[in-house]
Amino acid sequence: MRLFKRNPDPMGPLDYSRRFWLRATVAVTLFFLYAPIIGLIVFSFNNSRRNIVWRGFTTDYYVKLFNNESLMLAFGNSLTIAVFCTIFSTILGALTAYVLWRFRFRGKAIYEGAMALPIVIPEICMGVAMMVFFARIGWPTGLPWPFNLSAITIAHIAFSFPFAAIVIRARLESFNPELAECARDLGASEFQVFRDVVVPHMKPGLIAGALLAFTLSLDDFVITFFTSGPETVTFPVKIYSMVRFSVTPEVNAASTVLILVTLVVTAFALRMQNRNNMLSNAA
Amino acid sequence: MADQTLSDTPIIQIKNVSKIFGGNVKAVDNVDLEVRRGEFFALLGPSGCGKTTLLRMLAGFEVPTHGSIIVDGQEMSNVPPNKRPINMVFQSYAVFPHMSVEQNVAYGLKMDRRPAKEIKERVAEALDLVKLGHLGKRMPDEMSGGQRQRVALARALVKRPKVLLLDEPLSALDAKLREAMQLELVRLQKTVGITFVIVTHDQSEALSMANRIAVMNTGTVQQVAPPTTLYEMPKNRFVADFIGKINMIEGEATDAGNGEVRVKTGSLGEITLKGTATGKVALAVRPEKIFVDEKQPTDPSLIYVKGKVGEVAYFGSYSNVFFDIGTGTPLQADISNVSSDIEEFTFKTGEEYWVYWRKADTLVLGD
Numbered sequence: 001m002r003l004f005k006r007n008p009d010p011m012g013p014l015d016y017s018r019r020f021w022l023r024a025t026v027a028v029t030l031f032f033l034y035a036p037i038i039g040l041i042v043f044s045f046n047n048s049r050r051n052i053v054w055r056g057f058t059t060d061y062y063v064k065l066f067n068n069e070s071l072m073l074a075f076g077n078s079l080t081i082a083v084f085c086t087i088f089s090t091i092l093g094a095l096t097a098y099v100l101w102r103f104r105f106r107g108k109a110i111y112e113g114a115m116a117l118p119i120v121i122p123e124i125c126m127g128v129a130m131m132v133f134f135a136r137i138g139w140p141t142g143l144p145w146p147f148n149l150s151a152i153t154i155a156h157i158a159f160s161f162p163f164a165a166i167v168i169r170a171r172l173e174s175f176n177p178e179l180a181e182c183a184r185d186l187g188a189s190e191f192q193v194f195r196d197v198v199v200p201h202m203k204p205g206l207i208a209g210a211l212l213a214f215t216l217s218l219d220d221f222v223i224t225f226f227t228s229g230p231e232t233v234t235f236p237v238k239i240y241s242m243v244r245f246s247v248t249p250e251v252n253a254a255s256t257v258l259i260l261v262t263l264v265v266t267a268f269a270l271r272m273q274n275r276n277n278m279l280s281n282a283a
Numbered sequence: 284m285a286d287q288t289l290s291d292t293p294i295i296q297i298k299n300v301s302k303i304f305g306g307n308v309k310a311v312d313n314v315d316l317e318v319r320r321g322e323f324f325a326l327l328g329p330s331g332c333g334k335t336t337l338l339r340m341l342a343g344f345e346v347p348t349h350g351s352i353i354v355d356g357q358e359m360s361n362v363p364p365n366k367r368p369i370n371m372v373f374q375s376y377a378v379f380p381h382m383s384v385e386q387n388v389a390y391g392l393k394m395d396r397r398p399a400k401e402i403k404e405r406v407a408e409a410l411d412l413v414k415l416g417h418l419g420k421r422m423p424d425e426m427s428g429g430q431r432q433r434v435a436l437a438r439a440l441v442k443r444p445k446v447l448l449l450d451e452p453l454s455a456l457d458a459k460l461r462e463a464m465q466l467e468l469v470r471l472q473k474t475v476g477i478t479f480v481i482v483t484h485d486q487s488e489a490l491s492m493a494n495r496i497a498v499m500n501t502g503t504v505q506q507v508a509p510p511t512t513l514y515e516m517p518k519n520r521f522v523a524d525f526i527g528k529i530n531m532i533e534g535e536a537t538d539a540g541n542g543e544v545r546v547k548t549g550s551l552g553e554i555t556l557k558g559t560a561t562g563k564v565a566l567a568v569r570p571e572k573i574f575v576d577e578k579q580p581t582d583p584s585l586i587y588v589k590g591k592v593g594e595v596a597y598f599g600s601y602s603n604v605f606f607d608i609g610t611g612t613p614l615q616a617d618i619s620n621v622s623s624d625i626e627e628f629t630f631k632t633g634e635e636y637w638v639y640w641r642k643a644d645t646l647v648l649g650d
Binding site: 184200 | 363390
């Protein structure tokens with residue numbers, strides 16, 4: 001077998017990663033996972049309005065994308081929501097993580113479970129619930145920008161802060177409690193301990209959590225679909241409505257841009273997580 | 284390392300302090316202790332004896348379930364750790380990883396809101412004291428364990444506390460560094476002149492560094508005394524066995540008047556010794572107090588018995604020889620190698636000798 005040319009040692013009984021059937025399974029899985037996405041990206045450069053058959057390379061549809069006012073507006077909305085969502089999710093997530101790590105109180109297990117609920121609940125249930133909730137309490141509609149994005153932002157914060165909390169909580173696990181006691185011993189109040197010793201330790205977790213919240217917010221479709229209106233369209237929702245019209249390469253281009261932004265941010269977040277692990281081994 | 288003129292007024296008074304966790308775990312059981320001003324005091328005992336809990340109550344991280352702690356005349360029960368005139372060096376050193384050495388040492392002074400100029404001067408002084416003057420700008424992850432410990436020391440001492448607490452200060456250091464730090468800590472304490480209280484499970488550490496040692500077991504204080512007293516006059520079996528090595532021969536004791544007891548043992552017969560313990564006791568003698576002779580000793584002030592050589596461990600300057608004297612447990616003797624004649628000091632298994640020691644060196648220990 002040609003495979004053995006690279007590794008001359010004979011295959012051991014537990015060398016599963018070298019077995020053909022495993023490699024084949026992995027290859028097929030990756031193919032079905034990524035072929036559609038790669039196809040999507042490739043066909044965004046397709047010189048054909050109907051975008052069914054490849055008719056040549058062009059970047060025209062990217063130009064069209066950046067000139068599409070309603071699409072750019074939607075992108076602006078998405079970014080605004082994502083920024084606010086990130087700020088509040090990170091703060092809420094950090095406080096939640098700290099409370100769960102530091103204190104013992106009645107109903108702590110219930111609180112921990114309830115806080116993690118948004119991760120488990122199907123998005124569509126959350127979306128419908130949010131929509132009914134905002135309608136029921138008479139949340140003002142028709143507000144000027146950016147206040148008209150408030151309903152969506154609140155919904156986003158609600159479902160993304162638990163993710164941030166989990167990331168930050170993981171970082172707190174590697175915190176040496178003697179550092180906090182020592183700061184106390186040297187004269188610090190509880191707040192000063194938090195500010196001077198805990199937060200610096202949490203920093204990599206805060207950054208990773210923030211990036212995660214940003215990505216979740218930017219990409220969200222289901223919950224946003226239920227909480228947005230005709231004046232408050234976000235990027236993913238706009239792409240959806242464009243697809244219902246016609247699937248021109250412009251839609252592909254928009255999707256590709258979204259994928260790219262998400263990829264870059266996620267890669268950054270992963271790098272932060274790796275630094276987490278290295279730092280916690282050193283300190 | 285004990286000669287210092289110490290003041291009479293205690294700086295720490297621990298009065299009937301108990302700490303109970305979770306309703307029924309008694310970590311500290313009715314402890315009564317006094318630490319004198321300027322003393323180097325040690326809390327010594329095996330793991331789980333309550334010494335660390337007691338230290339944490341002094342620092343303020345645990346609140347006593349019963350009793351009170353008084354520091355320099357001030358009742359500490361409502362005083363949180365950040366307001367006590369006490370500072371602690373933690374077992375993991377707890378050097379803040381995101382701050383430089385100088386920033387670490389300055390932290391306590393910053394919390395006290397001292398002016399910047401004063402902070403700078405005092406930090407430099409403290410770093411010089413622990414011989415880290417040239418490493419002010421270093422980050423902790425660029426330093427060795429021993430250096431980080433000195434940062435922790437400087438950081439605590441710069442605040443000029445009334446008492447410095449140290450939690451197992453030498454346990455994380457390698458043997459050579461440990462020896463050097465033992466001397467270093469004693470020197471530091473004499474230079475700074477404040478009271479040190481250390482917690483340790485290593486009896487040789489406590490013996491070599493402390494003025495007085497409180498030996499603890501299962502939450503209670505067994506004996507508080509200077510190292511020499513603890514070693515030569517332990518109050519009970521636990522203290523005798525915990526500090527150094529000791530031989531114990533079981534027996535029954537009855538009061539013989541005049542501060543003496545008559546002890547009946549299996550293989551040694553009936554002996555009258557100075558002591559107060561009665562009932563089931565152990566006759567105890569330290570291994571280095573035992574001598575051997577080929578002829579039977581005749582001096583009435585000696586206890587002597589025939590012994591057959593069992594295991595022998597050679598340590599260069601002395602040999603640790605186990606003798607079977609018919610009591611079931613072999614008798615351990617540390618025999619110094621006073622002569623260079625190898626034939627003379629070699630003990631071979633099976634050889635028989637007369638093993639003897641002075642009655643004055645024998646202890647009668649109850650539980």
